Amino acid sequence: MSSPADLRFQRFPLCPGVHLSINSTRKLKTVLVKLFFTGDLDGSVTRKVLVPMALRRGTRNFPTLQAIARHLESLYGASLADGVLKIGEWHVISFRLEAVNGRFLPGRQEVFQDALRFLKEMIFDPFLERGSFRAQEVAQEKHNLGRLIESLVDDKDQYAAERLIREMCPDEPYRLYEYGDAAQLPAIDAAGLTREWGAWVRAYPLEIYVAGDVEPVAMRDLFAGVFGEPRRNGFQPAGLPPPVAAGKTRFVEERLAVNQGKLGLGFRHGITYARGDFEAAVLMNGILGSFSHSKLFQNVREKASLAYDAHSALEKTKGLLFILSGIAVGNYQKALDIILAQVEALKRGDISEAELGSTRESFDNQLQMLKDNFSSLMEVDFVWRRHGQSFDLESYRRRLREVTGERIAEAARKLELDTVYFLRN
Amino acid sequence: MSGTVKNVFRNPTLQEEVQHAVLPSGLRIFFCPKPGFQKKYACYSAYYGSVDRLFRGPGESQPAPVPDGIAHFLEHTLFETPQGNVSDLFSRNGAYNNAATSFSTTTYLFASGDRFYDNLGLLIDFVENPVFQPEKVEKEKGIIEQEIYRYRDDPGWVGYMGLLESLFQRHPIRIDIAGTPESIRRIDSETLHRCYRAFYHPRNMILFVIGDLESEAVFDFAARRSKARAGAARSWEIERSYPPEPAEVERERFEARMEVALPKFLLGFKEVGVPSSGREFLSRELATEFALDFLFSRASDAFQELYQAQLVLDDFSASYHACAGIGYVAVGGETPDPEGLQRRLEELIAGFRERGLATEDFERQKRKFMGGFIRCFNSLEFIASHYTYYRFHDLDLFEVIDTLAGLGKDLIEERIQNLFSPQGKAASVILPKN
Numbered sequence: 001m002s003s004p005a006d007l008r009f010q011r012f013p014l015c016p017g018v019h020l021s022i023n024s025t026r027k028l029k030t031v032l033v034k035l036f037f038t039g040d041l042d043g044s045v046t047r048k049v050l051v052p053m054a055l056r057r058g059t060r061n062f063p064t065l066q067a068i069a070r071h072l073e074s075l076y077g078a079s080l081a082d083g084v085l086k087i088g089e090w091h092v093i094s095f096r097l098e099a100v101n102g103r104f105l106p107g108r109q110e111v112f113q114d115a116l117r118f119l120k121e122m123i124f125d126p127f128l129e130r131g132s133f134r135a136q137e138v139a140q141e142k143h144n145l146g147r148l149i150e151s152l153v154d155d156k157d158q159y160a161a162e163r164l165i166r167e168m169c170p171d172e173p174y175r176l177y178e179y180g181d182a183a184q185l186p187a188i189d190a191a192g193l194t195r196e197w198g199a200w201v202r203a204y205p206l207e208i209y210v211a212g213d214v215e216p217v218a219m220r221d222l223f224a225g226v227f228g229e230p231r232r233n234g235f236q237p238a239g240l241p242p243p244v245a246a247g248k249t250r251f252v253e254e255r256l257a258v259n260q261g262k263l264g265l266g267f268r269h270g271i272t273y274a275r276g277d278f279e280a281a282v283l284m285n286g287i288l289g290s291f292s293h294s295k296l297f298q299n300v301r302e303k304a305s306l307a308y309d310a311h312s313a314l315e316k317t318k319g320l321l322f323i324l325s326g327i328a329v330g331n332y333q334k335a336l337d338i339i340l341a342q343v344e345a346l347k348r349g350d351i352s353e354a355e356l357g358s359t360r361e362s363f364d365n366q367l368q369m370l371k372d373n374f375s376s377l378m379e380v381d382f383v384w385r386r387h388g389q390s391f392d393l394e395s396y397r398r399r400l401r402e403v404t405g406e407r408i409a410e411a412a413r414k415l416e417l418d419t420v421y422f423l424r425n
Numbered sequence: 426m427s428g429t430v431k432n433v434f435r436n437p438t439l440q441e442e443v444q445h446a447v448l449p450s451g452l453r454i455f456f457c458p459k460p461g462f463q464k465k466y467a468c469y470s471a472y473y474g475s476v477d478r479l480f481r482g483p484g485e486s487q488p489a490p491v492p493d494g495i496a497h498f499l500e501h502t503l504f505e506t507p508q509g510n511v512s513d514l515f516s517r518n519g520a521y522n523n524a525a526t527s528f529s530t531t532t533y534l535f536a537s538g539d540r541f542y543d544n545l546g547l548l549i550d551f552v553e554n555p556v557f558q559p560e561k562v563e564k565e566k567g568i569i570e571q572e573i574y575r576y577r578d579d580p581g582w583v584g585y586m587g588l589l590e591s592l593f594q595r596h597p598i599r600i601d602i603a604g605t606p607e608s609i610r611r612i613d614s615e616t617l618h619r620c621y622r623a624f625y626h627p628r629n630m631i632l633f634v635i636g637d638l639e640s641e642a643v644f645d646f647a648a649r650r651s652k653a654r655a656g657a658a659r660s661w662e663i664e665r666s667y668p669p670e671p672a673e674v675e676r677e678r679f680e681a682r683m684e685v686a687l688p689k690f691l692l693g694f695k696e697v698g699v700p701s702s703g704r705e706f707l708s709r710e711l712a713t714e715f716a717l718d719f720l721f722s723r724a725s726d727a728f729q730e731l732y733q734a735q736l737v738l739d740d741f742s743a744s745y746h747a748c749a750g751i752g753y754v755a756v757g758g759e760t761p762d763p764e765g766l767q768r769r770l771e772e773l774i775a776g777f778r779e780r781g782l783a784t785e786d787f788e789r790q791k792r793k794f795m796g797g798f799i800r801c802f803n804s805l806e807f808i809a810s811h812y813t814y815y816r817f818h819d820l821d822l823f824e825v826i827d828t829l830a831g832l833g834k835d836l837i838e839e840r841i842q843n844l845f846s847p848q849g850k851a852a853s854v855i856l857p858k859n
Binding site: 026028029064072075078079148257260293301309326359365366369372 | 438439440461462463464510512513516517518519520521536537538539564567568569571572574575577578579580581683684685686687722723724725726728729732733735738739759761789790792793794795796797799800802803805858
């Protein structure tokens, strides 16, 4: 059952601008489909996010939210969701469909084809009135999106992470929040939103992924029939963002009525999927703050008892690194000193055998287990491909295993502290 | 493997099986084979959670209370071994590990690709051989205090606990799982040890293993490794005391102001005298979830109306939870108008009780539940955690799908009639600061 073919997607061009990647596996009791439409992170972000929200409100044959929900229920609870991804300075709208494989259903009923047809209808054939989304529903969804954007503050970890980015990258598209800007909402109307839908739904490059106990050739033919329409006007997303140097470190403080402070640090290193010693940067971030054996968790939480959580995250398209920790407000300086000391230790190459060994083993196991996680595999494959790289899980595993302490220190020496953000009471 | 009994539970619809053995100590071990999967996963769970705060343990003469938050504190304490923090030891093998304490259970888990038995040995060893070092206990207080403050900034959690504090007058479900900074300061090694002796007995625990492994090897390894205080099987007894909970609520409304963009509203209804195990527990749980889904899911008339009226957003949901003799419904989400939403929800609920359930809706929903349940079996974590949960309630997870298939419309209508007792009603509101 576990054959090498299991690990890879078979990729077929369906037509110019549309590709289908298939992973045929018996591990899933469902058939899973993901669609990725790639655009740019720019002034259109808010409008683009609003489009799937308007699409959810009704299709030609299922004109209401309720009709759609009931239709999906009757297909044995097929699930259909949309999402937004920010990959560096690209803005990706995704759709995810999952339906139970007929071989588990009474009488082996086939629901996948109906579910797939519905996915297409929802994206390409929405309910339109005189060629436009309904004004009342667009108004409601504008309102909902506004609330969604504003409710970022409800989750203090996420809020602090976004605020750090905004402070750190004021002149880069990367500053934009992937759900958009509430201030832009009033200017959007139903007709304009319908134009936005038309502009991207048939123009943006489309990557389709499917996984399940399916026959690849039959799937390719099925998808070619459903999504085989060529992209119009050959839209191409922007190229990779150029590196930006960190200037003098900026310190930003913000006050809210919180019980716990959030300390965020933003660094630039410039290493990306396509530039520099990528594998070394991944290991460096692992040793610094991805795991419970990592320097941040060990020193901020376990030794100093200062925090419940302290971790780092690597941004791999622009070459950034973020550190975030929830601390008592009075411990700001203490926590900052300990965090910066960990970064300095990395730069000196102060990496123990245990740290290196545990980090290698942890990544190795993560990648091995990724082979069972088709939703993540799809996204990883898509993101690598976006950067012009092909994702070969086994060779990536091998490359990570070969990274030495010296290469990690070399990558760490590229870290320049750009911004320190503190959310406090 | 002498002295163990082995059963196999199979389900033809799901095309899954689970094998079962009991060690002489009383420890139950379950194994679910998953050919082809790279991930291997194990969880070791105790039927012990935050609600178990008043009990008479083995060899004790009187029920005595313990400080709030101690089950969760004990979970943290077990991570400290003489060889160092157990997460570091798992990390050396490349495994991911974690633990969680809920109202009624404590679970220790790991996932790994390679070196499964090294990790399984580690899991069994650290759960069965605790060390209560006073200085580590003191150190942990600082970390848990930050964990508590983190939750106090989480409006979702504050609103949820506010609802439970309002619905229940005496039942310990109204107390935060992590306790308070004050209650955890009263915790010491001795009290931790008392809780451990009482609840981490093999007869009160389940080890669940899932992955592409050899069945014999799994059971043999676990049987050899688990010392689990052999011979103690017959002497264990525990008396858990939950204070009698009246049908009336503590208060009708909880309100707090926090840094949120939009108010968060929950309407709750409590139930008392709820069966705590067996078929009755299961069919009640399923019928209640079914009823709530019928009334409030995205396909419902109520959601359609409330969403159109912009009284609710996409996060609107309804859930039911039963635990230690009580149960409760929580319905709500973000809203610009908590009072308006409450008024309309109460009117809608009164309407449901008059109208009942249409056959067409019932059949469609049954399909949705079946499909949703089958889909969950893609996840090793789901199988392990839910199998364990149902076993603690003297049920088999595979029974769920059969019970679902046989669920009658009358049972769901009974739930719609009796779920929403006016005297058991409370609301929780989180309002923005300004």
